[in-house]
Amino acid sequence: MDVMDLNMLQHYWWILVCILGGVLVFLLFVQGGQSLLYTIGKEKGERDLIINTLGHKWEYTFTTLVVFGGAFFASFPLFYSTSFGGAYLVWMLILFCFVLQAVSYEYRNKKNNFLGSRTYEVFLMINGYAAPLLLGAAVATFFTGSPFRLGVMRDVEWMTPWRGLDALGVVTNYFLALAVFFAARTLALLYFILTIDDVNIGVRSRRQLWFNAVPFVVFFLLFLGVILTGDGYAVLADESIEPVRYKYFFNLLEMPVNTGLLLVGLFGVLYGIIRTLSSPLWRKGIWFAGSGTVLAVIALLVLAGFNRTAFYPSSVDPDSSLTIYNASSSFYTLKVMFYVSLVIPVVIAYIWYAWRVMTRKPMTRQMLEESDPKY
Amino acid sequence: MILELTTTSLVEWSRWQFAMTAIYHYMFVPLTLGLSFLLAMMETLWYRTGKVEWLHAAKFWMKLFAVNFAIGIATGLILEFQFGSNWSNYSWFVGDIFGAPLAIEGLFAFFLEATFFAVMFFGWERVSRRFHLLSTWMVFIGSNISALWILVANAWMQNPVGMEFNPLTARNEMVDFWAVLFSPTAMSKFFHTVTSAYTLSACFVIGVSGWFILKRRHLEFCRKSILLASVFGFCSILATMFTGDLSARDITRTQPMKLAAMEGLNEGGKGVDLTLIGLTVTDPALPSDRMYRVKYGIALPNMLSFLGYHDFDAYIPGVQDILNGYVSSDGTEYPSVEQRMANGRMAIAALKDYRKAVDEGDDAVAAQALQLLRTHFQDFGYGYLSSPEEVIPPIPLVFYSFRIMVGLGFLFLLLFVVAGWYAKKRKFACFRLIPYLAIVCVPLAYVASQCGWIVAEVGRQPWVVQHLMPTQVAITRIASGWVVTTFWMFAVLFTLLLIAELGIMFAQIRKGVKGAE
Numbered sequence: 001m002d003v004m005d006l007n008m009l010q011h012y013w014w015i016l017v018c019i020l021g022g023v024l025v026f027l028l029f030v031q032g033g034q035s036l037l038y039t040i041g042k043e044k045g046e047r048d049l050i051i052n053t054l055g056h057k058w059e060y061t062f063t064t065l066v067v068f069g070g071a072f073f074a075s076f077p078l079f080y081s082t083s084f085g086g087a088y089l090v091w092m093l094i095l096f097c098f099v100l101q102a103v104s105y106e107y108r109n110k111k112n113n114f115l116g117s118r119t120y121e122v123f124l125m126i127n128g129y130a131a132p133l134l135l136g137a138a139v140a141t142f143f144t145g146s147p148f149r150l151g152v153m154r155d156v157e158w159m160t161p162w163r164g165l166d167a168l169g170v171v172t173n174y175f176l177a178l179a180v181f182f183a184a185r186t187l188a189l190l191y192f193i194l195t196i197d198d199v200n201i202g203v204r205s206r207r208q209l210w211f212n213a214v215p216f217v218v219f220f221l222l223f224l225g226v227i228l229t230g231d232g233y234a235v236l237a238d239e240s241i242e243p244v245r246y247k248y249f250f251n252l253l254e255m256p257v258n259t260g261l262l263l264v265g266l267f268g269v270l271y272g273i274i275r276t277l278s279s280p281l282w283r284k285g286i287w288f289a290g291s292g293t294v295l296a297v298i299a300l301l302v303l304a305g306f307n308r309t310a311f312y313p314s315s316v317d318p319d320s321s322l323t324i325y326n327a328s329s330s331f332y333t334l335k336v337m338f339y340v341s342l343v344i345p346v347v348i349a350y351i352w353y354a355w356r357v358m359t360r361k362p363m364t365r366q367m368l369e370e371s372d373p374k375y
Numbered sequence: 376m377i378l379e380l381t382t383t384s385l386v387e388w389s390r391w392q393f394a395m396t397a398i399y400h401y402m403f404v405p406l407t408l409g410l411s412f413l414l415a416m417m418e419t420l421w422y423r424t425g426k427v428e429w430l431h432a433a434k435f436w437m438k439l440f441a442v443n444f445a446i447g448i449a450t451g452l453i454l455e456f457q458f459g460s461n462w463s464n465y466s467w468f469v470g471d472i473f474g475a476p477l478a479i480e481g482l483f484a485f486f487l488e489a490t491f492f493a494v495m496f497f498g499w500e501r502v503s504r505r506f507h508l509l510s511t512w513m514v515f516i517g518s519n520i521s522a523l524w525i526l527v528a529n530a531w532m533q534n535p536v537g538m539e540f541n542p543l544t545a546r547n548e549m550v551d552f553w554a555v556l557f558s559p560t561a562m563s564k565f566f567h568t569v570t571s572a573y574t575l576s577a578c579f580v581i582g583v584s585g586w587f588i589l590k591r592r593h594l595e596f597c598r599k600s601i602l603l604a605s606v607f608g609f610c611s612i613l614a615t616m617f618t619g620d621l622s623a624r625d626i627t628r629t630q631p632m633k634l635a636a637m638e639g640l641n642e643g644g645k646g647v648d649l650t651l652i653g654l655t656v657t658d659p660a661l662p663s664d665r666m667y668r669v670k671y672g673i674a675l676p677n678m679l680s681f682l683g684y685h686d687f688d689a690y691i692p693g694v695q696d697i698l699n700g701y702v703s704s705d706g707t708e709y710p711s712v713e714q715r716m717a718n719g720r721m722a723i724a725a726l727k728d729y730r731k732a733v734d735e736g737d738d739a740v741a742a743q744a745l746q747l748l749r750t751h752f753q754d755f756g757y758g759y760l761s762s763p764e765e766v767i768p769p770i771p772l773v774f775y776s777f778r779i780m781v782g783l784g785f786l787f788l789l790l791f792v793v794a795g796w797y798a799k800k801r802k803f804a805c806f807r808l809i810p811y812l813a814i815v816c817v818p819l820a821y822v823a824s825q826c827g828w829i830v831a832e833v834g835r836q837p838w839v840v841q842h843l844m845p846t847q848v849a850i851t852r853i854a855s856g857w858v859v860t861t862f863w864m865f866a867v868l869f870t871l872l873l874i875a876e877l878g879i880m881f882a883q884i885r886k887g888v889k890g891a892e
Contacts, residue, residue, distance in 0.1 A: 056497060059489035062448065067481035069456055074478035077470025077546075084456055085463025085851035092460065092861045095453050096868070102449035103872050106441055112882035114875035152730065153545045154467045155852065163857060329471045330541070330548040340479050347486050354490045354510075357502050373438060373496060 009334035010324045013075035014305045015298075016341060020068045021139070022297035025180060026290050027061035028135070029191050030054050032184030034101070034128030037121060040192065040204050045365060047121070048109070048374075053195045053363050054188075055105045055375040060351070062102060074337050078154060078327035079312055086148045086156045087138065087164025094134045101127035105375045129181070136180030138164075140173035142304045143227045143248070145315035159316050172230075175223035182216035183293060190276060190286035197362035206280065213273045228252065233313035233321050241310050241318045251307045258306070262299035268292025385855040386847045389461045392862045396453050397832070398825060399869045403447030403876075405824050408522055408569055409576025409611070410440050411515035414495075416603060418511050422504060431890040432596055433511075436580065441496055442879050446872055453865060461858065465839055465849035472538050472549040473528055480524035487517030522572070523565050530561035532840050533831075534629040540752050542729050542745060547843070560625050564831075567618035570611045571824060574787055577608025578813075578820035581794050583884055585813030588803050596891040598798045605795035612788045619784075620682065627683035627691065630841060631703070632766060633834035635694045636773040638679060639669040643693035643701075649678030652778060655771045665767040666694055667774075694770075698763050712763035719758025722751035756843045765845075768836040776826040776833070783823040790816050 033054045041047035073080040084091050100123035107113045108120035147159040147166060160166045167173050189205040189212060196202070232247025244250075252259045272289030275282055305311035310321035328334060361367070368374060414433055421429035455477060459466050466473070491513035498507055531537075537554030538547045549555065581604050584597040626634050634640075639655045640647065653672030657664055680689040689704045700711035710718070729744035760766065790812060796802075797809045835841065839849040 056493050059448075059493060062452070063481070063485045063489040066452055066455060066485055067478070069459075070474070070478040070481035073459065073466070073470060073474035075474070077466060077474050080459040080470060080474065081463035081466035084459025085461070085466070085853075088460050088851065088853055088857060088861075091456060092864075095456055096864060098452055099449040099865075099868060099872075102452070103445045103875070106445040107875055107879060110442070110879040110882065111886075112878040114878045115871065152727075153464065155464050157852060161854060163853060329474065330544075332552075333471050333475055333549045336549070336552045337475060337478065340475075340482065343482060347482065351486060351490050354494050357506075358493060358498060360501070371497070371500065373441070 006328075006331045006334070007325075009331065009338055010328045011306065012338065012341075013071075013328065013334060014311075014324045015302070016344075017068070017071055017075065018298045018301035018305070019294075020064060020071055021301050022294035024061070024064045024068050024135075025183065025297045026187065026293045027057070027064055028132050028180065028184040029187035029286075029290070030058045030061045031101075031128045031131045032181075032186070032188030033191065034124040035132075035181075036185055036188055036208065037125060037128070039208060040189075040201055042200070042204075046198065046201055049196055049198060049201065049363060049365065049368055050192065051105065051108065051124075052368055052371075052375050053192070056358055058101065058105055062098065065098065075329055075334060076322070076324065076327040077329055079322055081154070082148060082150065082156045082322060082327075083138075083146075083312060086158045087141070087146060087167070088158075089162065090134060090138055090164035090167060094131060094138070097127045097130040097134075100124075101131075109375055128184075132181040132184040133177045136177035137167050137173045139180070139301075140170075140176035140223070141167050142301070142311055143176075143232070143313075144170050144172050145233065145313040145321075147316045148314050148320060149317045150314075150320040172223065172226045175219050175226065179216055179219035179223055182212050182219060185212040186216050186273065187286060187289060187293065190272060190289055193276065194283045194286050195359055195362050197364045206276065209273065209277060213277075217270070233310035233318055235308040235310065235323055235325070241313075241321045241323070243313075243318065247309060248303055251303050251309060254307055255302070258299050258302045261295050261302075265292045265294070265296030265299060269296065383847075385853070385858060386850060388855050388858040388862055389850045390846065392461060392858060392865070393454075393457055394832075395862065395866055395869070396450060396457060397828065399873070400447065400450035400454055401824060401828060402821060402873070403443050403450065404522075405572035405575040405821075406443050406579055407440070407447050407518050408572035409574070409607075410436060410443075410579065411511075411518055412573065413576060413580060413604060413607060414440060415508075415511045415515045416607075418508050422508050428596065428599060428891065431888055432600055435596075435888040435891075436600075437496065438883055439583075439880060441492075442876060442883065444492065446876050449872070450869065461851055462839070462849050463851040465844065467546055468844055468849070469532075469535075469538075469547050469840055471546055472531060472535075472555060475549065475552070476524040476528040476531075476555075480521050480528075484517045484521035484524065487513055488521065491517065519569060522569050526565040526568055527556055527558075527561045529831075530558060530564045531555055532838075533564075533835055534558060534560040534625070535840055535843060536560075540748075540755075542726055542748060543733070545726070545730075547840075559621075560629060563618055563621040563625050567615060567622050568827075570614040570618055571827060573611035574608055574615055574784075575820040575824055577604040577611060577791065578787060578816045580604035581608065581790065581813045582815075582817035585794075585810030586884065587887075588810045589807070589814075593888050593891045594801075594803055596888050597803075598801065601794050601798035605791045605798065608787065609791040609795065612784060612791060616784060616788075619781075623682055624684075628703075628705070630835060631692050632694070632697050632768065633773070633830075634683070635692065635697065636768045636770045636834050637777045637830060639667055639672075639770055639774045640679070640691070640693040641666055641668055641695050643691045643696045645680065645690050646677045646688050647679040647691040648674035648676050649682060650674045655774050662695075663764040663767070665764050665770070667770045669774075694767055697766070712757065712760075712766050715754040715757040716760050716763065718751040718754035719756060719760070721758075722748050722755045723758040725751070753842060756838065756840070756845050759845050759848050760837070765837050768834050773830055773834045776829040780823045780826040780830065783819050783826075787816060787820065787823075 037047055037050060041050045104120040104123040108117050149157045189209045192201055192205045228249040231243040231245055233241055234244040234247050235241055268288045269292035272285040276285035305324050310323045312322035314320040414437055417429045417433035491510040494510040495514050536558045537551035539550050541548045580600050584600045587593045587597050638650055650669055650672045653669040655667040656670045658668050677687040679691055681687050683689055683691055684704050692701045698712050700709055702708050725744045725747035729741055732741035732744055793809055794813055837845045839846050
């Protein structure tokens, strides 16, 4: 077997997973928007506008989550079995709140919908709060580790009965959870500013931006600060895995391109936010902050998996930690999936085209009234 | 043992959870697969002829489609992640093969569906007619591609091909992608499933139209919808029967125990009859209470042999023959289950020895253990069984489900012929029985679909991966209380959402067709 190639494909697939992760976090703006439903929408007409503009996009978030899972399964199946089987409760809660979301757009405004419109709005709010927080906490364990051990058949044994909820006992995880949560809300506000043409919603969104963008930046920097100054799990020369002081900081220094990506991403996010706050007529903040988010998340996940770092560390048995080398699919499968991945540009192209034609003009109350069907 | 056998209650709850999710999921999927085709056809007819009735029809069915679509997606998400969350040993053991189709499904199908669904549903005023039509077709193509890949994955579990076991990583690894994709099991399963879904969709359209006819509403709309759906349904049910036959022939070779359970066949032989109907009864004379005999059966002589091998005299093994060991019609010799269990235990022990020898650097022992493992790997899963009877699936459930599915298939064939004639001749004033029949066939189509899955999935027990991994070792080791908790969480939620879905559907139907007389 050509080891060089296996190694290359493992890195290639980790990058794809990172990209999907980055896009997923960006698309969580749908959830962020749902959590702001009553903050920005003070009466039903406003809430209808919000739900209908988000409603054209929610399936992208949902689909990206599914594909993120599928891509992880195909390329790093050991992560799939270890994390989903191990941190069972966290993932189940995430899935549960996404089920709530999937039906709510379609059912909320329909006659005879059994639970009543208000319930579906509450479902959207639950998904809006829980999904970014839980996903953020789950991704934080890529850095902070989880209590598991792998058996001879690579079967997972979770060392606490709380099956993933133990992540809530680690303060650092909260930093990323809150950062993702406020990022989702910040992006949602920028999305409203671009896509909804309504005075009240515009004014409220710009005001709310302060209260969400500042905590987002603060929590993100806190998280970054903690992981850069703490331990990271590294694959040593003898292939054993151990905590190493300042591992992630060294990764920053040793992978300058990635560090550049992180800085460009952060700059994009800050530019999008600050310019929106300072010029009341400028509406394109989502494009800068959105692409900045994608880049920053990619860089963060590359930091977790590249440079002989364990991307899913075990805090109780470091040698059980998952790396892109020991968790990956076989060379053959990764190669097949490499060819499959060549379709990605086509997928991006048609999504881009459809997104453009569907969001050409910002939505107004009048447009919403005239459109049929609507959510 | 390398993988521990877990407690019965955990296995049972994990199975219930997966079965419950799958059953709910498959209440929504078939309509998506087939109705999307009818939508696209109606829109095409409008685009080509300019007849606005087709546009109204397309828009009406599209609204029902959307209500159904959302909940199909929701249940599908849970299914995908359950492989990891509840079946994590399985996910590692075969993830190298099984993960690929799921990822391809996401990449090729889900984005297509999601993107063009939004355009199809909201894009009437935003995009050109041409692009809108293209989008509707894309929704059909996307949903059917998605069915292809998930069924390729499912078929692989029933008939694992194109892979090799890697003892170092303790998993099966893919060696031939095309063998996985084009395995005869995958192909017959895909075509059988989608054509049966088209049949269900045709029943749905005819049934809803039947209700309008009874209410004397939208008669012209009903006529058009029924004509289109009955032609579509007629072709689909014939294709379903044909692919069902292919599927049965495949099962005869790859899963003889499933076939024996479908037929309630305890002692096989040459020239075996095909049971049409009958009762499965236990018999104290039989060695196990998992074994059954068929009583009061009506059978077609030698037909099972013919269906299996296109030879009236072919040998078909029964449950007892499979337990004892037999020689199949194509000359392959299968040892007794007892023997296969011994082989399996040897394979498991050899794997352990191999890993130990590799760790200790003992090449000679490693080579010997590997040789032993390779020889017996085909019986690997039998090593986890504790008694031979465990290879017998629940026979009555499979036997009756199979008969209900096939019987209903013939009823639908009749429906399509009668309904097509009825609409063509505009017999709406008389023959009230026909619209009633059409309405009754809607729930029956769902029953037939679920029965089909019961035959496929219960019939293959105890295997998650045929011969290689029994269900009880595939699961995640977790306190069963958590699985019980999440089972009820999802069961309650799905039930509430199903009630909501039906309520909205009925309200939408009652509202009638906008624009139609």
